[in-house]
Amino acid sequence: MTALDLKNIQKSYGATKVIHGIDLKIEDGEFIVFVGPSGCGKSTLLRMIAGLENISGGDMFIGGERVNDIPPSQRGIAMVFQSYALYPHMTVYDNMAFGMKIAKAPKDEIDKRVHAAAEILQLTPYLGRLPKALSGGQRQRVAIGRAIVRNPKVFLFDEPLSNLDAALRVATRIEIAKLKSSMPETTMIYVTHDQVEAMTLADRIVVLSSGHIEQVGAPIDLYEKPANLFVARFIGSPAMNIQPARVERTGDNTLISLGGRKTTVPIPSPEPLSGTRCHFGVRPEDLRIADKDDFLFEGDVHFVERLGEVTNVYLHVKDVDDAIVVKLAGVQKYAKGDRLRITAAPEKMHLFSEEGRSFLHI
Amino acid sequence: MAISSTETGPSDGSPGLGAFFRNLVIALGIMAAGIVFAVLCAVAVFSALNTVLPDIKLVQAVLVMVLGVAACFGYFWGSNRLLDMIYPPRGHRVAENINAANGIRPWLFLGPAVIILGIYLVYPVVNSIVLSFYGPSGEHWVGGANYAWLAKDAAFRESMRNNLLWLVVVPAAATFFGLIAAALTDRISWGNVAKSLIFMPMAISFVGASVIWKFIYDYRAEGSEQIGILNAVVTFFGGEPQAWITLPFWNNFFLMVILIWIQTGFAMVILSAALRGIPEETIEAAVIDGASPFQIFYKIKVPQIWGTIAVVWTTITILVLKVFDIVLAMTNGQWGSQVLANYMFDWMFRGLDFGRASTIALVIMAMVTPIMIWNIREARKDMK
16 A cells, blocks of 8 residues: 655745655555755655645645645654654653643553553663653654654654764664564655665665655665666765766667777667767776776776775876776775776666766666 | 862962962952052043143043043053063973963952952941841940841831732743743744834833833822823723722732833743744654644743743842832832832831841842842753
């Protein structure tokens, strides 16, 4: 069943449009991550689903019911805020029970649900404490507990990990993944700008940019088959190398000319693209040192980052503006000025039209 | 605080009482030298210029003002200079000298203010305590007679009762209305205009406000035209005009309204700032939890600004305990509206009894002090 259905959802502040008609269907039990750069509208979209922002146009359905004019508390959603938004004057117990108390639920029912949620999140020993006596990670768990107690159809997370330090972020990310697998029926929507969170948590990722959906898909699909240049650059770190090229011959395989050399890419292309300019893309981790004369780029090392597990080598290639980044396993001993020839497996290459659309999605 | 910092100065060779007294002597010495020098310079310049300048009072007054400010600057500059000469910030003991100088410098700069405040605040307290054991002229020891008189005095009891009434009603009402005004004006487009209007009475002196309200409560004989708005309204609806401020017991409340009118603005401004400091996300979380606007106000917002409400409340409470001008200007304590401060004033300047007036003053002080201490503590907690 469809948990959430967005039909041409729009948002504008006066004359400024920030969300330009979003169409999205989210199935029951899915873990959806909205990801995108700052200001892309991902938080606004989440707040519209929550009911904290008015919907300027389009229709929104939660569990089949149109919710455009339904107040947040009756939409069957619960939200976890970036700053936790715990009520500072209430104990952990009261924070979690507040919603049910407002709804005038029976006392023993409240007690049961709060204790059950506290049990899941290992908060039972802290139920009598005030938020200020908790650590950041514990506060975050209380915020999640408050959402669980509401027993929502849809969980909304607004960058819930960005206030935690790096180690705690990883631990809490795993907690959230476990929580999701313990509640397979519950739909979760999670907003983040961190692509690691997106890749590790999501069933499907929604990549947003300036109020549009760029691509929706499983994390590995987005990584392997980005629909356009924006997604190609956004997913993956360091970002994909993109170089201008020209389509020489179309067909089942495409022959392109790249920096004066000709390369065959096993991606089909339609006839009209013949002779047009295009973008050639290859991920830093897919590049390797060429051992034969057959290579993609030849360039001089001008910068090396050694991270231990990998080494990022930045190459200056003749007639190319941006440096080509090569991610090599282990510690590499290349130094500035070394001349390298690099290549990649043909199936790891990407082609995009001049407007930035992937050849696979034309 | 600063005492302990001089004592525990990290590189101070001999921390402890000896070092503290040495610093104290140095500080007092520099302070005395600085003050004497600054005053002498100012007087010298004044007399020198006075011989040249025309003998006009206005010119002299301006000159005194300029020289006074200059002498203050001179004191700070000169005392700082002296300190640097005693502990020069150079040479092989540079770190020790800088630390020692930093321990003394705050005392030099604070010293004059502390001394003057001490003279004007502490001395009257001590003298009031002493005077409360003496007779009307302050010359004859009477022991506890003033206190015995106070315990039996009917007017004092009336003042106490009225003061307690004021104490209960005014802070509660002013804080309550201030909170309501703050919450409402934050949500409307013309909120700032409304706030300015509500705040404006704060700018009026208590006596000025009393004059305004005297007109509101004004009474003219029945049949003639009522110029007081309250009686005008009452007669418009067919009621009988009243001399409001002469109605025993109730007149207290009519006087309280004036102070509430003045203090609501104060409460509103402070509470409005506190309300704006509440994190927006806690309110959004409450919206999602299904709380109504009213529930959000008293279950989420008010508890979060409870500390500020308490400070506003106690600040007004202290003000109320000292209420004087309004009662003096409106009724002068007649018709059962006497309050402690006005009663003290009566005995001091009408009864000419220093002993009894001082005794009443001490009662007021005893009531204000605990609230004051609590208020300062609470305000400090809020600042953290």
